[in-house]
Amino acid sequence: MSLRQLDDHDRVVLARIDARKPALLTRTLDWARLNTGSTNIEGLTAFAPILEDAFSELDADIQLIRCAPVDKIDTKGESTRFQSGSVLQATARPEAPVQVVLTGHYDTVYAPGTFEAITDLGDGRINGPGVADMKGGLVVMLEALQAFEAGPLKDRLGYRIVLSPDEETGNFASQQLIHKAATGAHIGMTYEPAMESGAMAGARKGSAIFDIVFHGKASHAGRAPEQGRNALYAAAQFITQMERLEHEYPGVTFNVGRLDGGGAVNIVPDLAIVRLGVRAPDQGAAAWTTQKVRATFDQVCERDGITGHIHGGFYRPPKPHNAAQAALSLAIAETGAGLGLSITYVDTGGVCEGNNVFAAGVPNIDTLGVRGGLIHSPAEFMVVESLAERAGLSALILNRLADGRIDAHRIHALMEPHHDA
Ligand SMILES: [Zn+2]
Structure with a gap:
């Protein structure tokens, strides 16, 4: 029937x-x-x-x-x-x-x-x-x-x-x-x-949220700038790399939705947090995305005095x-x-x-x-x-x-x- x-x-x-x-x-x-x-x-x-x-x-x-x-x-x-x-x-x-x-x-x-x-x-x-x-x-x-x-x-x-x-x-x-x-x-x-x-x-695409935390070293921007390690510069490097990945994999989209960190302009900022959203159409794309985010993070952490950690990932798989x-x-x-x-x-x-x-x-x-x-x-x-x-x-x-x-x-x-x- x-x-x-x-x-x-x-x-x-x-x-x-x-x-x-x-x-x-x-x-x-x-x-x-x-x-x-x-x-x-x-x-x-x-x-x-x-x-x-x-x-x-x-x-x-x-x-x-x-x-x-x-x-x-x-x-x-x-x-x-x-x-x-x-x-x-x-x-x-x-x-x-x-x-x-x-x-x-x-x-x-x-x-x-x-x-x-x-x-x-x-x-x-x-x-x-x-x-x-x-x-x-x-x-x-x-x-x-x-x-x-x-x-x-x-x-x-x-x-x-x-x-x-x-x-x-x-x-x-x-x-x-x-x-x-x-x-x-x-x-x-x-x-x-x-x-x-x-x-x-x-x-439906899969969706990931990454909170990427960069730690640098605070210092007075006038008296001892050489002692500081700017976490916002590290975050900026990470963000521009994400923008470059934008069209590399069919169907994968990146969006840096928010950047937290910094304070007064006379202080080298010791903290920056990049809030990144990614959408990927299938498992292969999701794996590629996660690997790129990690590799970029590792590369940024090679900067002198910068450390950090990644929180999050694909909370909804494709x-x-x-x-x-x-x-x-x-x-x-x-x-x-x-x-x-x-x-x-x-x-x-x-x-x-x-x-x-x-x-x-x-x-x-x-x-x-x-x-x-x-x-x-x-x-x-x-x-x-x-x-x-x-x-x-x-x-x-x-x-x-x-x-x-x-x-x-x-x-x-x-x-x-x-x-x-
Ligand atoms: Zn609903």
Whole structure:
């Protein structure tokens, strides 16, 4: 039977979701009203039990797991610790023949007081903080799983869910939990928003952040300049080398986003910190990039009196469009066609948890959330009808994975083994 056709199981889940449209919207707006900016620990801590309560409607074991604190390099070049919120983890039917990992995040980019209003735009769209990215996506995920579990295919598919409190800042606190939950799963489903048109993300570049710290020697610039060793000169040498690398490897981009260090102009600066972002399209490009950054750093440290250290690296490995991704993308587009949706895929330099799930060796689609746009801005909106539409899409994907119309084992076998980092 073609993936484009609906069977009785499909019609039952779609009818259930259709009847719950008002509830989906209410829940999304209730959740969007609660501020969960990535640095708002009180807000994240208050919201986690609300999520836990909602996801308890699933036939799964739920737990909130406190993440270990994360090291950040401050403007003095020293590492400070940041405590994020908790990860919600759910596990259902680990013995089932098909295993899916579902991920999403409950933090937003909005600090308390920056963007809190919810506005009905009157054209089927609602403007509000996190409605698309991704409180609406979490509602879609939960609704699809409930509809699936209400049907008779439940025992054939188990899952692990990870909902993170720190996606918008890079999942530094939660990435190990994501990796662990994803490892061994056949297919991944992540709930970042789709574009307003319904287009979804295809290949994603990998993303690295390097904090490169250079130490020199402070000295009075007038009385004893010869005793000083200028850390900003070292940083400048490093930065210009990065600019030269800009077009050396196809698809790799470098961006020096910030330089910290220095003070009064009569003092030779003894500290400089280069904040470097790099994007790379595949594993080979990422390895090349890391090697170039290290070699350039070593070269700069040959300057007299300059020492330093490198912090960071590829926190989101690349997610190229390999054979497994191609097969999964096609199966999902065909499933969407059964709902009258025309799903296309657009490659992007943007990154998300889908990169991390891929790095655990799991092919995945990561824009299964609502349709929306202008995310990370006070104009963020979602298309209201896409709540039920996308919940229906995910529920049908789960049905097909469970009954084998989408062959999870075959798609997973198309992954190249070296991606299990
Ligand atoms: Zn997001």
